[in-house]
Amino acid sequence: MKKRLAIDAMGGDFAPQSVVEAVKMGLEQFPDIQFTLFGDETKIRPYFPEENHNLIIVHTTEKIDSGETDPVRAIRQKKTSSMVMAANAVKDGTVDAMISAGNTGALLASGIFVVGRIKQIERPGLMSTLPTLDGKGFDMLDLGANAENTARHLHNYAVIGSFYAEEVRGIKKPRVGLLNNGSEVGKGAPLQKEAYELIAADKNLNFIGNVEARDLLSGVADVVVADGFTGNAVLKSIEGTAENLMKQLKMSINTGGIRSKIGAVLMKKSLYHLKDALDYEKAGGAVLFGLKAPVVKSHGSSNADAILATIKQTRKMLETEVVTSLKTHYREENQ
Known part of the structure; x- marks a missing residue:
C-alpha cells in the first residue's frame, strides 16, 4: 500500500x-x-x-x-x-x-x-532526535511548540515520547528522563516536582528520574522531557555548541601550520566521525507529535x-x- x-x-x-x-x-x-x-x-x-x-x-x-x-x-x-x-x-x-x-x-x-x-x-509537543556520543541519540520534547506547560502536559510528553522511541526507533522500554537542575528527587521548580510525581506514578513508563543538561549527549536517557521554553533553549545550545566546535577545529587546523594540517589528514576519518556524531539533521526533522x-x-x-x-x-x-x-x-x- x-x-x-x-x-x-x-x-x-x-x-x-x-x-x-x-x-x-x-x-x-x-x-x-x-x-x-x-x-x-x-x-x-x-x-x-x-x-x-x-x-x-x-x-x-x-x-x-x-x-x-x-x-x-x-x-x-x-x-x-x-x-x-x-x-x-x-x-x-x-x-x-x-x-x-x-x-x-x-x-x-x-x-x-x-x-x-x-x-x-491537550498540547502536542515538538520532538526531535538529537545526537549522543555513542551514536544512538535521544528523543527530546517539547522543543518549543509551547512556551508554557503544565505538569500534565509533561506527563503526556513522557508517554508520547516513549511511544515514538519504541515504535519508530525500535528501543525496548525506553528510558525516560525529566530535564531538571539536578538529578536528585525533589529538585526543581513546582512544575518539575509535580511532573516528576505524575511520570513516576505511570507504571507503563520506564522512568529513570531527573536528568541534567550536561549529561544529555552522553546518552543518559532515550527520551528527555522538558517544558517548551527550556527544551528550546537546550536545543539551541546544543546546535550552537556543535556548530562552533567544528568551526573552532577548522580554524585551529588552518592556522596551526604544517604540523596541524598533516595531523588533520591523519585524523580525517576521526574528524568526519565527530562531525557526523554532532549532526542532528541526519536523524530527520522535528515531529509535531x-x-x-x-x-x-x-x-x-x-x-x-x-x-x-x-x-x-x-x-x-x-x-x-x-x-x-x-x-x-x-x-x-x-x-
Whole structure:
C-alpha cells in the first residue's frame, strides 16, 4: 500500500531546489511513497522532465514567508499557500503525512488548527532526535511548540515520547528522563516536582528520574522531557555548541601550520566521525507529535540530504503506524 506524503515545496531557505532534489532521491529510493508537492509548478516542473506515477504537483504561487510574525493569522489569510494546502490534504485524508522546512510557527499552527490534535492530548509537543556520543541519540520534547506547560502536559510528553522511541526507533522500554537542575528527587521548580510525581506514578513508563543538561549527549536517557521554553533553549545550545566546535577545529587546523594540517589528514576519518556524531539533521526533522497524523518540520536551512533524512523518518512513522498506536493507547486508557 502506498504511503502518501505531502511536501511543502516552497518552505525553507533553499526552496524549492533543496526540497525537489530530496524528492527526486526519494522517488528513486522509495517506490512505496507517492509524493504530492505543493508549490509553484513553473519552478518545480523543470526538475522532473519525465512523468512519474508517484509524483503529483499541486500548483500554487502563494507561500508563508519565514519572517511571518503572526503564524495563526498567516495560515488564516493565506489559505492557498503551499503549507496550508499540504495541511488540508492531510486533514482531508488525501495524504497520510506532511513535511515542511518553512516557518515553524505557521507549521505548528497548521498542525494544531488544520490537521488537529489527538483528543486526549491537550498540547502536542515538538520532538526531535538529537545526537549522543555513542551514536544512538535521544528523543527530546517539547522543543518549543509551547512556551508554557503544565505538569500534565509533561506527563503526556513522557508517554508520547516513549511511544515514538519504541515504535519508530525500535528501543525496548525506553528510558525516560525529566530535564531538571539536578538529578536528585525533589529538585526543581513546582512544575518539575509535580511532573516528576505524575511520570513516576505511570507504571507503563520506564522512568529513570531527573536528568541534567550536561549529561544529555552522553546518552543518559532515550527520551528527555522538558517544558517548551527550556527544551528550546537546550536545543539551541546544543546546535550552537556543535556548530562552533567544528568551526573552532577548522580554524585551529588552518592556522596551526604544517604540523596541524598533516595531523588533520591523519585524523580525517576521526574528524568526519565527530562531525557526523554532532549532526542532528541526519536523524530527520522535528515531529509535531500528538496530532492525528504525522507533521514533520525540517530545519529551515536544510539541504537535500537533510530533507531526504526527514522523508525517511516520516516513512518510518507511517510504516510503524505510531500515530494509530498512540490513538489506541489513549482510547483504551479512557475506557
